[in-house]
Amino acid sequence: MHRLAQRGLAIASTIALLVTAAGCSGDDGSGPGGASVPGVTDTEITVGTHMPLTGPASAGYSKIAPATKAYFDFVNAQGGVHGRKITYKIMDDGYNPANTQQVVRQLVLQDKVFAILNGLGTPTHTGVLDFLKSNRVPDLFVASGSRSWDQPDKYPGTFGFNPDYTVEGKILATYAKTNLAGQKVCFLGQDDDFGRDSLAGVEKVLGAGAVAVKQTYVTSNTNVAPQIGAFKAASCKVVVLATVPGFTALSIGTAARLGFKAQWLVSNVGADHPTLAKQLGAAAPILEGMVGTNYLPMQNDTANPWVQLFTKINKEYNGDAPFDGNTVYGMSVGYLFVQTLLAAGKDLTREKVLEAVQKGGFQGPGLVPLRFSAKDHSGYGGQRLSRVTGGVQSYFGPAYETDEADGPVNEYTAAPVAPPANGVPTVS
Numbered sequence: 267m268h269r270l271a272q273r274g275l276a277i278a279s280t281i282a283l284l285v286t287a288a289g290c291s292g293d294d295g296s297g298p299g300g301a302s303v304p305g306v307t308d309t310e311i312t313v314g315t316h317m318p319l320t321g322p323a324s325a326g327y328s329k330i331a332p333a334t335k336a337y338f339d340f341v342n343a344q345g346g347v348h349g350r351k352i353t354y355k356i357m358d359d360g361y362n363p364a365n366t367q368q369v370v371r372q373l374v375l376q377d378k379v380f381a382i383l384n385g386l387g388t389p390t391h392t393g394v395l396d397f398l399k400s401n402r403v404p405d406l407f408v409a410s411g412s413r414s415w416d417q418p419d420k421y422p423g424t425f426g427f428n429p430d431y432t433v434e435g436k437i438l439a440t441y442a443k444t445n446l447a448g449q450k451v452c453f454l455g456q457d458d459d460f461g462r463d464s465l466a467g468v469e470k471v472l473g474a475g476a477v478a479v480k481q482t483y484v485t486s487n488t489n490v491a492p493q494i495g496a497f498k499a500a501s502c503k504v505v506v507l508a509t510v511p512g513f514t515a516l517s518i519g520t521a522a523r524l525g526f527k528a529q530w531l532v533s534n535v536g537a538d539h540p541t542l543a544k545q546l547g548a549a550a551p552i553l554e555g556m557v558g559t560n561y562l563p564m565q566n567d568t569a570n571p572w573v574q575l576f577t578k579i580n581k582e583y584n585g586d587a588p589f590d591g592n593t594v595y596g597m598s599v600g601y602l603f604v605q606t607l608l609a610a611g612k613d614l615t616r617e618k619v620l621e622a623v624q625k626g627g628f629q630g631p632g633l634v635p636l637r638f639s640a641k642d643h644s645g646y647g648g649q650r651l652s653r654v655t656g657g658v659q660s661y662f663g664p665a666y667e668t669d670e671a672d673g674p675v676n677e678y679t680a681a682p683v684a685p686p687a688n689g690v691p692t693v694s
Contacts, residue, residue, distance in 0.1 A: 304403075305380025306614050311347070311607065314355040314373035316385045316394075317409075321360035322485040326511045326541035326592045327386055330409065331356040333596025334384065334603075336584035337576075341604055341690055343583075348612040352604075355379060359390055361485060366390040367397070374401055381406055381619065384427065384599045388412040388460045395421055404616050406606070406623065407599055407645070411535070412459040413670060416644035423616075425623050425638060426645035427599060428535065431460055431508065432670040434559055435467020437649050438506055438531045440666070440675045441557065443471055446504050446529060450478045452497050454490070454517060455508035457482040463670075464508035464533060470672060478502060483513055490516050491524065498526040505529070509536040515545035522552045534559040534649060538591035539659035551657065559649040561633050562598050563682075564661055565591045572598075572631040572682075575689050598631045605630065605691045629683045630691070633665045644670070648678055 305312040317331045318324045331354070338352040346352065355377055357369035366387070373379045374397070382398060385391045386409035395414065398405045399421055407427035408415045411434060415426035442451055453468060455461020461482055468477060479500045481493035494517060497505055505528045507514055514536035521528065536542075537558025543550035563570045568577075576597045580589055587593065607614065609622035626638040634648035648667035652659050664677040686692065 303380065303615050304378045306350070309350055310353055311350045311614065312353045312355065312377065312379050313381045313383045313603075314357065314370075314377060314379040315383050316357050316359040316366050316369050316373075316387075316390065318361035318386060318390075319356070319358035321362065322488070322512055323361035323387065323510045324512075325515070325545055326538055326590065327409075329587065329590070329592040330384070330386065330596040330599070332584060332587065333576075333580070333593045334600040336579055337597040337600030337604075339583040340579045341600075344688065344690055347604055347607040348614070350614075352607075354383070359387075361387055361390060363390050363393040367393050370394045370397065374398070374403055380404070380614075380616070383407060383603055384409045384596075386410065388414070388456075389458045391415075392459070395424060399423060402616060404619055406619075407602060409595075409599075410460070411463070411645075413463055413644070414459060416642065416670075418641055418643050421643075423620055425643045427602070429561055429634075429646045429649050430644050430670050431463035431533070432467035432470070433647065433668055434533055434649055435464040435469075435506070435508070436471050436668050436675055437467075437559060437651070437666045438533075438557075439468040439471035441651055442504050442506070442531060449503035449529070450501060451476060451504045451506065452479040452481070452500065452502035452528075453477045453506045453508070454481045454483065454493055454497075456510065456513070457484050460533075460535075461508045464506070467670070468506055471675070477506075483509070485510070485513070488512075488516060490520050493517075494520045494524055494526055497521075497528065498524055502528055504531060507532045507536060509533065511536045511538060511541045512545065515542050518542075518552055518556070519546055519549060522549065530556045532556060532558040534561065537652070538565075539654055540565065540588065540590035541592065543657075553654050554657070556654045558652045558654075558659070560591065560652055560661075561646045561649045561665070562591070562594050562631050563633075564652065564659065565589055565594050566658065566660075571684050575685050579689070594631070601630050601691060602628060602636075608691060608693045631682070631685070633682055634667055634678050 342351040359365040381404035405424040411428040411431040610618040650665040668675040
């Protein structure tokens with residue numbers, strides 16, 4: 267009965283949204299305030315997102331959208347973009363694809379947002395790709411490294427933000443090949459494109475069959491003891507994790523409980539040390555030696571001008587929330603979106619914003635370039651390695667660039683740009 271009741275509620279909600287949408291269509295499809303573009307008036311731009319504010323992936327990730335909103339509030343306080351203030355509607359989907367479909371339909375059909383910005387998650391966002399395409403809604407800077415976002419012919423309005431998981435897998439595997447040669451490598455990945463694409467990258471460098479034990483997990487089951495037990499039984503020495511933060515902490519914590527030690531090589535989406543340390547509490551020292559990846563300024567690098575800017579904004583517009591890699595990530599997304607709006611021009615349309623992204627050339631906090639072009643919608647093109655030493659996560663070695671195919675992993679040597687003096691980008 268409970269399931270039937272839930273289904274009935276979902277159907278009723280969908281019908282309500284369709285009725286609302288039909289009612290709105292009677293005003294010739296115009297957006298709020300009578301503007302001709304959904305979500306855009308003379309004074310406001312309304313965009314939306316779906317995020318796991320609750321549920322199995324909320325650890326760390328629930329801080330991203332509030333950080334993005336804080337950056338927008340900072341820009342709004344300086345006059346906005348071409349005179350328009352940005353309103354950011356944040357919807358909790360609990361990292362449940364069924365919820366994602368519901369909240370994204372609400373954002374598009376009822377709230378009539380201009381765009382979906384930084385919707386988070388591979389399994390969640392995959393379920394709304396066709397809906398956003400059919401409604402011609404810009405789908406910008408998806409918070410995931412799935413290669414699904416990089417399909418310009420099939421989804422011309424979708425663009426990624428993270429380096430794709432195959433690129434990341436190649437960089438982590440290159441570290442293992444160079445620094446941990448001869449040691450048995452094993453792999454744990456999420457049971458979707460996240461895990462599969464990451465494993466593909468690892469095997470492109472180490473070779474097919476080089477990964478001794480391959481395990482997967484689903485976010486609905488928080489018991490990873492069988493997977494970690496398999497690694498221990500096989501005497502794995504290096505374990506690559508393609509895991510969200512909660513499952514990185516679960517995996518390393520479970521290994522400690524089972525008496526299994528390994529060199530952990532962790533995907534950037536699950537390697538933020540402050541987030542993991544909070545999850546593990548008194549057991550946080552077991553993260554010592556963990557190698558991860560990232561492509562944005564390290565949150566504890568107080569000499570970095572981007573971290574200084576974002577820390578200031580966090581204090582003034584985000585309630586001085588605990589500052590970590592998710593904060594840097596969220597504000598970096600906000601900075602890129604403001605750049606995009608500026609590049610699209612004052613006469614804002616959905617078509618112009620997509621043209622602006624596709625034109626590329628954006629520079630910001632990233633350690634490697636964004637790869638946006640007519641044929642590439644994949645986001646950042648590389649990463650840099652980090653290590654936890656003495657309880658502090660720091661970068662080491664150069665940044666690397668590569669592709670999702672069989673191209674080499676090359677060092678990227680150009681220095682990052684500094685932020686503008688007032689923290690707001692100018693028209694590029």
